Amino acid sequence: ILNVEQSPQSLHVQEGDSTNFTCSFPSSNFYALHWYRWETAKSPEALFVMTLNGDEKKKGRISATLNTKEGYSYLYIKGSQPEDSATYLCAPTPPGTASKLTFGTGTRLQVTL
Amino acid sequence: NAGVTQTPKFQVLKTGQSMTLQCAQDMNHEYMSWYRQDPGMGLRLIHYSVGAGITDQGEVPNGYNVSRSTTEDFPLRLLSAAPSQTSVYFCASSGRGLAGADTQYFGPGTRLTVL
Numbered sequence: 457i458l459n460v461e462q463s464p465q466s467l468h469v470q471e472g473d474s475t476n477f478t479c480s481f482p483s484s485n486f487y488a489l490h491w492y493r494w495e496t497a498k499s500p501e502a503l504f505v506m507t508l509n510g511d512e513k514k515k516g517r518i519s520a521t522l523n524t525k526e527g528y529s530y531l532y533i534k535g536s537q538p539e540d541s542a543t544y545l546c547a548p549t550p551p552g553t554a555s556k557l558t559f560g561t562g563t564r565l566q567v568t569l
Numbered sequence: 570n571a572g573v574t575q576t577p578k579f580q581v582l583k584t585g586q587s588m589t590l591q592c593a594q595d596m597n598h599e600y601m602s603w604y605r606q607d608p609g610m611g612l613r614l615i616h617y618s619v620g621a622g623i624t625d626q627g628e629v630p631n632g633y634n635v636s637r638s639t640t641e642d643f644p645l646r647l648l649s650a651a652p653s654q655t656s657v658y659f660c661a662s663s664g665r666g667l668a669g670a671d672t673q674y675f676g677p678g679t680r681l682t683v684l
Contacts, residue, residue, distance in 0.1 A: 499659060499675035545611065556627065557673065561611040
């Protein structure tokens with residue numbers, strides 16, 4: 457079982473603020489890092505899958521970076537909107553483990569007007 | 570495509586009862602998994618399968634059985650329900666690709682209460 461830490465646990469920002477969260481994981485035995493967005497009463501939806509050190513992915517106002525050598529990934533949201541309110545989960549994957557993701561407990565983001 | 574479907578959406582059981590949570594996917598995905606979600610614990614892997622006829626345990630397998638007789642279906646069986654199994658259960662699938670780097674698609678979840 458991987459030790460995955462996400463911080464902060466929760467975050468409350470106002471509309472228009474930019475924000476970022478951290479996912480920390482063991483840098484040894486790394487293969488891929490997944491980010492998911494999970495709205496209340498819905499099921500998790502994939503945002504990004506990253507594998508390479510220095511990788512950066514972007515989807516609209518949301519972007520993520522990956523540092524496999526030090527074992528962390530950042531998720532950024534630019535100009536937060538109320539519809540960004542959700543829990544953001546990360547899941548690192550060691551090699552050869554297929555669907556066996558170990559999820560962090562997530563960062564719960566609330567964006568208010 | 571319907572994606573990943575789960576039935577039932579809600580279920581209430583009494584302690585000691587058994588039941589099967591159904592999961593099906595129509596994306597021809599090889600990998601399927603079951604997770605449970607509990608407050609403060611995030612998503613924890615119960616069992617997973619890398620293809621028909623192949624299953625393996627995840628982080629919290631006790632009290633649950635699975636089988637994978639077809640590519641499409643991956644039912645989760647509770648043999649003798651306990652209050653500690655009160656949770657929301659998610660099924661997920663991912664396609665054949667680089668192991669561990671494939672996006673997982675989640676079903677809508679089953680909310681189970683054991684009295």
